[in-house]
Amino acid sequence: xxxxxxxxxxxxxxxxxxxxxxxxxxxxxxxxxxxxxxxxxxxxxxxxxxxxxxxxxxxxxxxxxxxxxxxxxxxxxxxxxxxxxxxxxxxxxxxxxxxxxxxxxxxxx
Amino acid sequence: xxxxxxxxxxxxxxxxxxxxxxxxxxxxxxxxxxxxxxxxxxxxxxxxxxxxxxxxxxxxxxxxxxxxxxxxxxxxxxxxxxxxxxxxxxxxxxxxxxxxxxxxxxxxxxxxxxxxxxxxxxxxxxxxxxxxxxxxxxxxxxxxxxxxxxxxxxxxxxxxxxxxxxxxxxxxxxxxxxxxxxxxxxxxxxxxxxxxxxxxxxxxxxxxxxxxxxxxxxxxxxxxxxxxxxxxxxxxxxxxxxxxxxxxxxxxxxxxxxxxxxxxxxxxxxxxxxxxxxxxxxxxxxxxxxxxxxxxxxxxxxxxxxxxxxxxxxxxxxxxxxxxxxxxxxxxxxxxxxxxxxxxxxxxxxxxxxxxxxxxxxxxxxxxxxxxxxxxxxxxxxxxxxxxxxxxxxxxxxxxxxxxxxxxxxxxxxxxxxxxxxxxxxxxxxxxxxxxxxxxxxxxxxxxxxxxxxxxxxxxxxxxxxxxxxxxxxxxxxxxxxxxxxxxxxxxxxxxxxxxxxxxxxxxxxxxxxxxxxxxxxxxxxxxxxxxxxxxxxxxxxxxxxxxxxxxxxxxxxxxxxxxxxxxxxxxxxxxxxxxxxxxxxxxxxxxxxxxxxxxxxxxxxxxxxxxxxxxxxxxxxxxxxxxxxxxxxxxxxxxxxxxxxxxxxxxxxxxxxxxxxxxxxxxxxxxxxxxxxxxxxxxxxxxxxxxxxxxxxxxxxxxxxxxxxxxxxxxxxxxxxxxxxxxxxxxxxxxxxxxxxxxxxxxxxxxxxxxxxxxxxxxxxxxxxxxxxxxxxxxxxxxxxxxxxxxxxxxxxxxxxxxxxxxxxxxxxxxxxxxxxxxxxxxxxxxxxxxxxxxxxxxxxxxxxxxxxxxxxxxxxxxxxxxxxxxxxxxxxxxxxxx
Numbered sequence: 001x002x003x004x005x006x007x008x009x010x011x012x013x014x015x016x017x018x019x020x021x022x023x024x025x026x027x028x029x030x031x032x033x034x035x036x037x038x039x040x041x042x043x044x045x046x047x048x049x050x051x052x053x054x055x056x057x058x059x060x061x062x063x064x065x066x067x068x069x070x071x072x073x074x075x076x077x078x079x080x081x082x083x084x085x086x087x088x089x090x091x092x093x094x095x096x097x098x099x100x101x102x103x104x105x106x107x108x109x
Numbered sequence: 110x111x112x113x114x115x116x117x118x119x120x121x122x123x124x125x126x127x128x129x130x131x132x133x134x135x136x137x138x139x140x141x142x143x144x145x146x147x148x149x150x151x152x153x154x155x156x157x158x159x160x161x162x163x164x165x166x167x168x169x170x171x172x173x174x175x176x177x178x179x180x181x182x183x184x185x186x187x188x189x190x191x192x193x194x195x196x197x198x199x200x201x202x203x204x205x206x207x208x209x210x211x212x213x214x215x216x217x218x219x220x221x222x223x224x225x226x227x228x229x230x231x232x233x234x235x236x237x238x239x240x241x242x243x244x245x246x247x248x249x250x251x252x253x254x255x256x257x258x259x260x261x262x263x264x265x266x267x268x269x270x271x272x273x274x275x276x277x278x279x280x281x282x283x284x285x286x287x288x289x290x291x292x293x294x295x296x297x298x299x300x301x302x303x304x305x306x307x308x309x310x311x312x313x314x315x316x317x318x319x320x321x322x323x324x325x326x327x328x329x330x331x332x333x334x335x336x337x338x339x340x341x342x343x344x345x346x347x348x349x350x351x352x353x354x355x356x357x358x359x360x361x362x363x364x365x366x367x368x369x370x371x372x373x374x375x376x377x378x379x380x381x382x383x384x385x386x387x388x389x390x391x392x393x394x395x396x397x398x399x400x401x402x403x404x405x406x407x408x409x410x411x412x413x414x415x416x417x418x419x420x421x422x423x424x425x426x427x428x429x430x431x432x433x434x435x436x437x438x439x440x441x442x443x444x445x446x447x448x449x450x451x452x453x454x455x456x457x458x459x460x461x462x463x464x465x466x467x468x469x470x471x472x473x474x475x476x477x478x479x480x481x482x483x484x485x486x487x488x489x490x491x492x493x494x495x496x497x498x499x500x501x502x503x504x505x506x507x508x509x510x511x512x513x514x515x516x517x518x519x520x521x522x523x524x525x526x527x528x529x530x531x532x533x534x535x536x537x538x539x540x541x542x543x544x545x546x547x548x549x550x551x552x553x554x555x556x557x558x559x560x561x562x563x564x565x566x567x568x569x570x571x572x573x574x575x576x577x578x579x580x581x582x583x584x585x586x587x588x589x590x591x592x593x594x595x596x597x598x599x600x601x602x603x604x605x606x607x608x609x610x611x612x613x614x615x616x617x618x619x620x621x622x623x624x625x626x627x628x629x630x631x632x633x634x635x636x637x638x639x640x641x642x643x644x645x646x647x648x649x650x651x652x653x654x655x656x657x658x659x660x661x662x663x664x665x666x667x668x669x670x671x672x673x674x675x676x677x678x679x680x681x682x683x684x685x686x687x688x689x690x691x692x693x694x695x696x697x698x699x700x701x702x703x704x705x706x707x708x709x710x711x712x713x714x715x716x717x718x719x720x721x722x723x724x725x726x727x728x729x730x731x732x733x734x735x736x737x738x739x740x741x742x743x744x745x746x747x748x749x750x751x752x753x754x755x756x757x758x759x760x761x762x763x764x765x766x767x768x769x770x771x772x773x774x775x776x777x778x779x780x781x782x783x784x785x786x787x788x789x790x791x792x793x794x795x796x797x798x799x800x801x802x803x804x805x806x807x808x809x810x811x812x813x814x815x816x817x818x819x820x821x822x823x824x825x826x827x828x829x830x831x832x833x834x835x836x837x838x839x840x841x842x843x844x845x846x847x848x849x850x851x852x853x854x855x856x857x858x859x860x861x862x863x864x865x866x867x868x869x870x871x872x873x874x875x876x877x878x879x880x881x882x883x884x885x886x887x888x889x890x891x892x893x894x895x896x897x898x899x900x901x902x903x904x905x906x907x908x909x910x911x912x913x914x915x916x917x918x919x920x921x922x923x924x925x926x927x928x929x930x931x932x933x934x935x936x937x938x939x940x941x942x943x944x945x946x947x948x949x950x951x952x953x954x955x956x957x958x959x960x961x962x963x964x965x966x967x968x969x970x971x972x973x974x975x976x977x978x979x980x981x982x983x984x985x986x987x988x989x990x991x992x993x
Contacts, residue, residue, distance in 0.1 A: 026139065073135055075139075076135070
């Protein structure tokens with residue numbers, strides 16, 4: 001099981017990507033989505049996810065909104081902003097560049 | 110650093126961290142819903158949040174814990190300087206206690222609603238007229254017929270009740286010899302019902318007990334009287350007692366706590382108004398009128414309606430008044446009816462002491478403020494000494510709020526102890542003050558319960574006081590700048606500025622207290638030294654009544670018997686005592702001319718009366734046995750002045766004009782010096798004295814039911830003879846009984862009871878204020894020398910003389926004292942008009958009145974400055990500089 005830190009640098013990308021596919025998710029849904037879509041390989045710990053969410057909100061990439069669910073409990077839903085979409089594209093291409101580079105190194109070594 | 114605190118640090122603010130909390134909470138719920146183990150879900154969030162979310166009370170616990178720690182620390186600070194703390198507590202306690210006492214008195218006399226249903230609906234009817242000096246004056250006495258007209262006219266809007274002035278009367282339950290005194294009040298039969306009162310025993314009056322004059326010989330006892338006189342014996346219902354010749358039956362007992370409508374007097378016996386002799390006379394105003402105004406009724410139209418009826422009544426009555434100058438009739442008619450709230454009842458004590466109590470409470474409040482200023486200065490000085498400690502606390506992360514809490518808790522300790530001690534003081538002092546209001550024969554009874562009103566006042570006062578003296582030093586302490594404080598001291602002047610301002614305030618208040626105290630003391634002095642024209646020393650007055658009116662010869666016989674008692678010098682007999690509160694005034698006509706509008710005051714007296722009172726004869730002779738009323742008269746100098754243009758009236762006749770135009774002729778046989786007649790404050794009134802022995806129109810002796818023997822004794826203490834004389838009167842004639850014995854001195858002094866009370870209390874608080882201000886001044890000077898000892902040392906090393914040093918040390922403070930004294934003077938002048946009514950022949954602008962507080966304060970300031978100056982001059986520059 002990878003440590004939370006192994007996601008360092010890629011957590012933002014994952015969150016942005018998931019939110020671009022499925023807007024308006026709450027923190028827990030984002031966490032389970034990361035876990036489910038990665039086939040249980042990747043896992044965002046609460047202690048990393050929420051600071052990341054708040055940081056991205058501060059940066060203006062995502063915005064949050066309080067809703068009241070049918071159960072009467074309030075939940076905070078996140079969605080991508082225009083700046084977030086740009087950031088996603090940038091992060092995605094950076095990721096591709098980096099992973100391609102890493103793959104190249106692995107192949108050549 | 111945990112991740113949660115990282116977020117919390119990132120997003121400061123209470124609201125935000127609450128939002129984060131909530132979001133995480135909703136996350137956990139979601140997780141549990143999805144089948145995750147609750148404990149595990151929570152554990153994922155680390156310890157900080159777990160603590161927070163396990164209980165919202167956690168924060169409270171933390172705060173309580175800090176409170177406890179600060180309280181303990183404050184306690185240790187207090188104990189470190191026991192003497193100063195004790196002085197602070199003592200002075201605050203005196204202030205708080207005095208203020209609470211004043212509140213207890215004011216509340217009991219003026220504020221506390223009567224224990225009746227809806228007391229706020231109660232109003233009292235009074236009349237206002239323009240007095241002789243152009244000042245509006247009020248009185249609240251009414252004649253029953255006028256009351257009856259008003260009652261009928263406003264029946265739909267208000268219920269009017271007639272309630273007489275209470276009087277102390279002789280009551281007999283058994284044989285005549287066992288006569289006792291009781292407070293009696295005539296009340297309307299429907300009063301109890303209208304007040305919503307229920308009997309504690311028997312029944313109360315109803316309207317049908319108050320219909321026909323003289324037809325309802327019933328009495329209701331008050332609960333207190335029932336308790337003290339009969340030990341709550343239920344068999345008292347149905348018993349009878351006598352007042353004079355009237356027999357009354359006790360039909361019931363009023364409810365507990367109801368003592369009548371006169372705060373200051375506890376009524377013993379209630380009697381229906383119809384039982385009052387002469388109840389329906391239109392020319393005697395003997396009762397108050399209370400109105401219970403129905404809800405929703407506008408007061409002004411009601412007042413106007415009552416006013417119109419009252420005016421019509423007086424106009425009607427004026428038609429029947431012969432021989433009274435027109436200007437007086439106009440004055441009588443030119444009145445305005447007032448309808449004033451009377452939820453707390455109405456009494457003379459209220460009127461007499463309203464302004465006095467207000468003045469006294471202002472004085473004690475000033476004393477409390479002076480004490481507060483002292484303690485604030487003390488705390489500021491301590492805070493200065495602790496600046497480093499505070500700085501240290503700040504630099505290791507203590508918040509401003511926490512420091513305020515720390516210093517305030519120390520203040521709270523002081524305030525708490527002061528309040529406890531002050532409570533004891535108030536518990537003791539309030540009844541003491543009531544006891545100081547002690548006119549002979551009718552000392553006031555005020556209920557002074559220590560209930561939630563008093564406790565609430567004490568609590569608010571304590572918290573207020575604590576904030577007053579604690580908040581400024583607390584805020585100052587918390588605003589400490591660590592860097593400058595740790596480096597060795599911030600700007601030393603900033604703290605002294607606060608102290609100096611407080612010194613000025615203290616001085617101003619102290620000046621005001623001393624100034625007002627001086628006025629009160631001078632008033633009392635002047636009033637008690639006012640010549641009365643007669644000698645009250647060694648004189649006993651024996652108010653005497655008879656079972657039924659007795660012939661004048663019997664009265665003379667008793668007087669003769671008393672003259673033979675050893676220790677008795679002379680005996681006179683009079684219809685009433687001088688300065689006893691009675692007055693009988695009529696107009697005088699000389700040579701058949703119409704009266705000149707000046708009332709003459711009259712008194713009946715026997716031979717020997719002038720001698721017993723040492724009233725000097727200027728011309729003519731004393732009465733002789735055989736002189737009768739009407740016939741001859743002795744008059745005083747003012748009388749001669751008023752009606753005979755100052756000529757000697759001896760041998761000349763005059764007529765007394767009675768209402769209705771009846772005249773009686775008298776011949777002056779003597780001229781005597783002036784004496785005070787009714788009130789010690791009044792100018793000398795024109796007076797005429799007539800023989801005690803009266804004859805009716807046919808010349809037959811008229812029996813007399815009451816009189817007062819004026820006995821001059823040879824011993825220094827006249828009271829020593831009191832019991833003997835009380836016994837001797839019935840021995841002379843069995844029909845005679847002494848109902849009351851007082852010394853004439855006591856009667857004279859009863860006119861200065863209020864002034865004596867004011868003078869004493871104001872003097873006491875003046876001394877306290879001076880003491881506190883002196884101690885405050887001493888403290889501040891001492892502190893400033895301590896703080897500036899380096900500077901002083903340097904100055905002295907550079908050659909400053911002792912005089913320079915003394916001036917430098919005291920200069921600022923003394924200029925503050927002067928500023929304060931001027932402010933106090935201004936305050937004093939501004940406040941004088943509020944207490945003008947309490948002063949007698951004292952001018953606030955009198956230089957002596959100003960010199961007294963000024964000199965006292967200056968002397969106190971010099972005395973207070975002395976130790977600090979000595980300390981400053983004794984500073985050894987070499988040592989001081991070496992210390993650095």
